[in-house]
Amino acid sequence: MREKVKPEEKTEELTKACPTCFEVPIGPIHPALKEGIRFTFWIEGERIRKVDIRPGFMHRGIEFMGTKRNLIQVLYLAERICGICSISHPLAIVQAVEQAAGIEVPPRAQYIRVIIGELERIHSHLLWAGVAAHELGFDTLLHYVWKVREPVLDILEDLTGNRIDYAIPIYGGVRRDVPPEKYPKLKDALRYYRSLVDDFVNFFLRDPSIEARTRGVGVLTSEEADSLCAVGPTARASGLRKDVRQDWPYFAYPDLEVKALTPEDMGLEVRGDVYDRIVVRLLEVVQSIELIEQCLEEMPEGEITAFPKVAALLAHLKKAEGEGVGRHEAPRGEVIHYIRLEAGEEAPAVWKVKAPTYSNLMPWYPMFRDQEIADIPIVAASIDPCICCMERVQIVCDGKAETLLKDELLRLSWAKTERVASRVTRQVSPGRGG
Amino acid sequence: MSGLNALWQAILVLVGGGVVGFLYKGLDRKLAARLQGRIGPPLRQPVLDVIKLLLKENIVPRTAIPWLFQAAPFLAFITAVTALLYLPIGSLAPVLHGYGDLVLLLYLLAIPALAMAMGGFASGSPYAVVGAQREIVMMMSYEFPLAIAAVGIAWRLATLGIGPSFSLATIAANPLWGLVGPLGWIGLLFLFVALLAVTPAELSKIPFDIPEAETEIAGGLFVEYSGVNLALFYLADVIKTLVIAGLVVALFIPYGLAVPLGITGVGGQVLDILFFLVKLFGVVFFAVTVVRVAFARLKVDQVVRLYLLPTTLLALAGLLLLVLDKVVMGG
């Protein structure tokens, strides 16, 4: 059954369902949104009665670009999927490629990956806290949080060479060591953040105006979070103890024994509102500090990469054949990279990226239910959306964007699977499966 | 007073008010920035902003009601400026002394907000409509405590036999704090706090900037305004800040320096005007600048609740204490 619905027809249908509502479009360009996505709200007075979300403005075709380059180039392309979690995508793709090509990673490299990944979590959560404060009209906190975010960026620059887009992981290890002479500076920064935790609690969790704006706003119950597959802090704030680092440990995480944190760990009742999401992110900053300290103590000596010569790595990757899945707990949630390599080909045959925001889109619907217009920015920001990372499809038919329904998408994806499968199985040797 | 003399005085007050208004706006932005740990814009930035706006094209959206859309900023500006002329400055009586009193000033203060709401409704944008609705709702909630504070003082003055009690010049010349008993003193304090609480809402500043709410409704009322129209709203805001702060000063801290220091003549008047400007700055700093950096924006229902319950109750308690004071003192 093929059925296409034009956006205008849908609008009429929704207007009929709520005759006293008026339509407020938010986005794709709006001060509350840092990236382009379109919300259409049907508002009754100040209450939201219905919402329609239409992504697709930021599609960049990165996966397609990836299949035209060799794997080392793909690594830096993956880094640019997201500017804020610029280590999460490389960490996921290196896992996928290492699995596909059978590369063993030296233990020290695993620890360094964790250190950089956790430093990024600190900076990403602080950035989010600033953005959230700005959405609430609390610019003082935005400036304060971004001020205290500078030291972690300085540390990242010191360790990796860049403030963002660190270019640190490589297949088989990391590109730069964290030498012992850099430990004191790193420890100083961690001590600095520890000393700030009280301030954060005071400014964010005990501030009456923030509490008034976030308590009971954008509620996502744990059942909804579970059935809609929310990930990351969004899921944990709803009381789901769900964390890739805990459920599926990788890198050095098995040694570090990470536990997924929910507001209960701060002695609070789980309500699944925006306030809880602030609590969880704050807890995770503290957790990241602890993890890095633990890493610095337990980090073994040794090599930092399995392939000191990049040329050898390129040759190995060219010979490699197989598929791999990499999962990493990015600051926003689970990021998954799937990759399929073919022998003799430098470029991956298939590269599939699933960014955390993709899973957190659907939870927006229950969150927006019966909220006020004033809550839109903070509820939208509360999942820490990263629209660019998430966009995978933009369908343009005869120069017009169209809405496709499930059946049509299913049919298209079957057709694509067949196309890809026929191309891939041709070259796969018997016994390995397609 | 001859008409010509009054005209000269009015021009002087308006030019002076403009200069001081821009200075305070610049100081407000600078100090807010310093409170947030930033450098902030140079002091002359508000002037540059207005000059830039005056040079820009004035766009009237196709969905707007053009005459209403165009009239609203002029109405807001003219009423704000007129209100300035009813303000006692230092020990000087208002320029339009005798042509209107406190009640008129309260109405004049309400008109810019109404004009903004009208302009918002007329601009035909859903954001502006939401902003205008919020402005009206907010106005309905803060006008009551404001009126109580003003009327309470005027009434107490009348009971003391000082008249005409609604004239701002009379109120400014007879500070109530020294004329009432301890109960009345507490009552006055309550009214003072209530009036300070109303100040940021009158000026639509955070936490009460819901009609504009940049991150929510993209500037709300002003979303369709540009060029000269927006500049006029900006100027109205600059002047209104002075008027509100001046009202607070005239009602509650009308003290001068000249009389206690024994300076008379022009020197005394100049000293009083300078002291008046300092008091004005104090009110702007503590009731607007500090408040707007220390809170998050509230929602419209929270604003209404805040004004209709605690603030109104505080003002009513103040009024009640003034009444009790009259009974006790027998004034």
Next chain:
Amino acid sequence: MIFKALFLQLFTRPVTNRFPAKYMPTSVLGFLGKVQEGKAKIVPPVPVTEGFRGKIAYDREKCIGCQLCIRVCPAQVIEFKPEEKKIRMYVTRCTYCAQCVDVCPVGALSRSQEFLLADYDRFASNLVVE
């Protein structure tokens, strides 16, 4: 409540980075001209760390023309000049990953600390390395 922190900040030096000047100059080009004439002073940028990855420096003499850097470069910055067996780099495209530095077998490429590379012309002499 945040008041204590606010008033502390009121009396401490703002944290804003003053580079290149405290306030936006009326004319940026005019300001830069004045700096060159020595009439105005630029506030220096925050110093970079030792391992900073800035503009790639190229040692032409050492280069053997193996083209490995061209293979790994994710942004296609590098162009091969077949007649001389040397390379040319267009800095405006560079993503500063320094993968070419890692891959170079003879150490002809290195990271520099230079990062103030804004220019009106993308082919300015400063932005084409050869």
